[in-house]
Amino acid sequence: MEILVLGSAAGGGFPQWNCNGPLSRRARDGDPRVKPRTQSSIAVSADGERWALFNASPDLRQQLTEQPQLHPREGLRHTPVACVALTNADVDHIAGLLTMRERQAYALYASERVQAALRDNPIFGVLDPALVERRVLPLGRPMALAGPEGGPIGLEVEPFAVPGKVALYLEDPQAGDDFGTQEGDTIGLRIAAVDGDACVYYLPGCAALDAPLIERLRGATLVLFDGTLYRDDEMIAAGLGRKTGRRMGHMPIAGPEGSLAGFADLEVARKVYVHVNNSNPILAEDSPERAAVEAAGWQVAEDGLRITL
Amino acid sequence: MEILVLGSAAGGGFPQWNCNGPLSRRARDGDPRVKPRTQSSIAVSADGERWALFNASPDLRQQLTEQPQLHPREGLRHTPVACVALTNADVDHIAGLLTMRERQAYALYASERVQAALRDNPIFGVLDPALVERRVLPLGRPMALAGPEGGPIGLEVEPFAVPGKVALYLEDPQAGDDFGTQEGDTIGLRIAAVDGDACVYYLPGCAALDAPLIERLRGATLVLFDGTLYRDDEMIAAGLGRKTGRRMGHMPIAGPEGSLAGFADLEVARKVYVHVNNSNPILAEDSPERAAVEAAGWQVAEDGLRITL
Numbered sequence: 001m002e003i004l005v006l007g008s009a010a011g012g013g014f015p016q017w018n019c020n021g022p023l024s025r026r027a028r029d030g031d032p033r034v035k036p037r038t039q040s041s042i043a044v045s046a047d048g049e050r051w052a053l054f055n056a057s058p059d060l061r062q063q064l065t066e067q068p069q070l071h072p073r074e075g076l077r078h079t080p081v082a083c084v085a086l087t088n089a090d091v092d093h094i095a096g097l098l099t100m101r102e103r104q105a106y107a108l109y110a111s112e113r114v115q116a117a118l119r120d121n122p123i124f125g126v127l128d129p130a131l132v133e134r135r136v137l138p139l140g141r142p143m144a145l146a147g148p149e150g151g152p153i154g155l156e157v158e159p160f161a162v163p164g165k166v167a168l169y170l171e172d173p174q175a176g177d178d179f180g181t182q183e184g185d186t187i188g189l190r191i192a193a194v195d196g197d198a199c200v201y202y203l204p205g206c207a208a209l210d211a212p213l214i215e216r217l218r219g220a221t222l223v224l225f226d227g228t229l230y231r232d233d234e235m236i237a238a239g240l241g242r243k244t245g246r247r248m249g250h251m252p253i254a255g256p257e258g259s260l261a262g263f264a265d266l267e268v269a270r271k272v273y274v275h276v277n278n279s280n281p282i283l284a285e286d287s288p289e290r291a292a293v294e295a296a297g298w299q300v301a302e303d304g305l306r307i308t309l
Numbered sequence: 310m311e312i313l314v315l316g317s318a319a320g321g322g323f324p325q326w327n328c329n330g331p332l333s334r335r336a337r338d339g340d341p342r343v344k345p346r347t348q349s350s351i352a353v354s355a356d357g358e359r360w361a362l363f364n365a366s367p368d369l370r371q372q373l374t375e376q377p378q379l380h381p382r383e384g385l386r387h388t389p390v391a392c393v394a395l396t397n398a399d400v401d402h403i404a405g406l407l408t409m410r411e412r413q414a415y416a417l418y419a420s421e422r423v424q425a426a427l428r429d430n431p432i433f434g435v436l437d438p439a440l441v442e443r444r445v446l447p448l449g450r451p452m453a454l455a456g457p458e459g460g461p462i463g464l465e466v467e468p469f470a471v472p473g474k475v476a477l478y479l480e481d482p483q484a485g486d487d488f489g490t491q492e493g494d495t496i497g498l499r500i501a502a503v504d505g506d507a508c509v510y511y512l513p514g515c516a517a518l519d520a521p522l523i524e525r526l527r528g529a530t531l532v533l534f535d536g537t538l539y540r541d542d543e544m545i546a547a548g549l550g551r552k553t554g555r556r557m558g559h560m561p562i563a564g565p566e567g568s569l570a571g572f573a574d575l576e577v578a579r580k581v582y583v584h585v586n587n588s589n590p591i592l593a594e595d596s597p598e599r600a601a602v603e604a605a606g607w608q609v610a611e612d613g614l615r616i617t618l
Contacts, residue, residue, distance in 0.1 A: 011411075017373045018388045018413040020381035028380060036374075058408055062371050064326045065345075071337060072329035076548050079327045091407050091435050098404045099367055102320075103550065104327040121430045125478035126400050169434035239385050241412065 001198035009037035011092035046154030060096030082147035105148035111184035165249030198309035227273025310507035318346035320401035355463030369405030391456035414457035420493035474558030507618035536582025
């Protein structure tokens, strides 16, 4: 199984278009210790030929252009991308669907909640319903992924609910502390090769490590996990925003309730932070925070990172 | 007045993600005579400091990253982009608005028809209404462009209806040959400096040169015009699609009703093709079609083209 990190940044990318903070400035100035990153997406393949995308970022066209394995190979219209699966309805995970038009057949997997968000936006009608089949991911049940014609691609996923938050543009301010969040608004995925033992957990958004999640991830071979913020209040402290990580549905890396502490005893063989926000100091390879996560056995994903299982 | 072509390709960009046609292949292989291009957008400034974007393409984040003049310059959050104006509601002209989020103030100009299309898609709610003021462009009347606080930026626009077609995802198949197209679905813009005579006509989509348009453009200093297709049936002939240019709301370059013939007697000082589709042979600098348009006094825009008036 091959895993390709297409984009390792959170929403807005890195540098973010309107951010003049110290990290975005260093990236824009070409500092080699602070590498630019596009928005959150991975591609996975069991055979190196047919690929599943997980999330479709606003930077998808650039990401596909930069990865020769994802270029069309035959005929006049073609893509090695057989299907796309979404983990939530955030703009940074669905806007790339607007690139995947032009009469191309593929399958589009998402929870019923996320499928509903797509249906409620007529602009996604550019995905011709005769070509793009929308399939519901049922929570808690393994499901074989298939291309548009139903042919298997050698991968299966098990979607599971994780603590999270409904997408910003779907928040209901009248609905209390959770803004109307329901099960299926944010999911994690166990992605496995149908043949063999290769398996990766993909959780680009996760608000807390609760007991079921801890049991699920214990002893995993590979986890790609929410690395949005280092500290829960770092955007406020830096003057870059008004929201905590928790308010945005993301648990921090540091602190007693952070992922560093939460994963300390989980015996996960390889742990990789993805979905890293432009405010997160781990983006700087010379920062003490980067040293701290590496000392704890974590890797910080870069665009183009390739992992073979 | 400075005009910066951010993206010179039509919807899908060049190469297009799923296109394996000869032109996309040459661009992907790095042929220097067939340059890659991002999707349709220009930026205009009267003072080199405050910019107006015209259309927001899906490639906007990449386009802003590549243009130092459009990088943030001060404070923690900033952009030199004071406002955005849209010429229609096509995906290739509005998807970039999803990049222009992150609590940034600017003004968003569009015809009432295009504003309605944005309102009908809740995803554009990520543009915080407290920060992004949506203003209606009235047809046929000059209007000063202003930033989010209402401060003038030294530019005025005159929007005018042009023959065109409603956006693909808004087509009404029951509505006859025009799919329910109404006035305001496609507009052209006269963009002028408030001080001085500098003035450009911007028409990235235009289905026909009718009599009012001919009179309007006659003797202009600079026109950026719809260069989508060279021949009306080129996508069908190449096996790349099932639609003619006219069906998509774009007049061809060649032929008795094409723009080469239509502009022949208009005495426009500088004529530039923008919004060029990946099927259009003028993208190859060694093609006879490229030679033909250049012989007729046209320039084919590339990304990053800068014109000072």
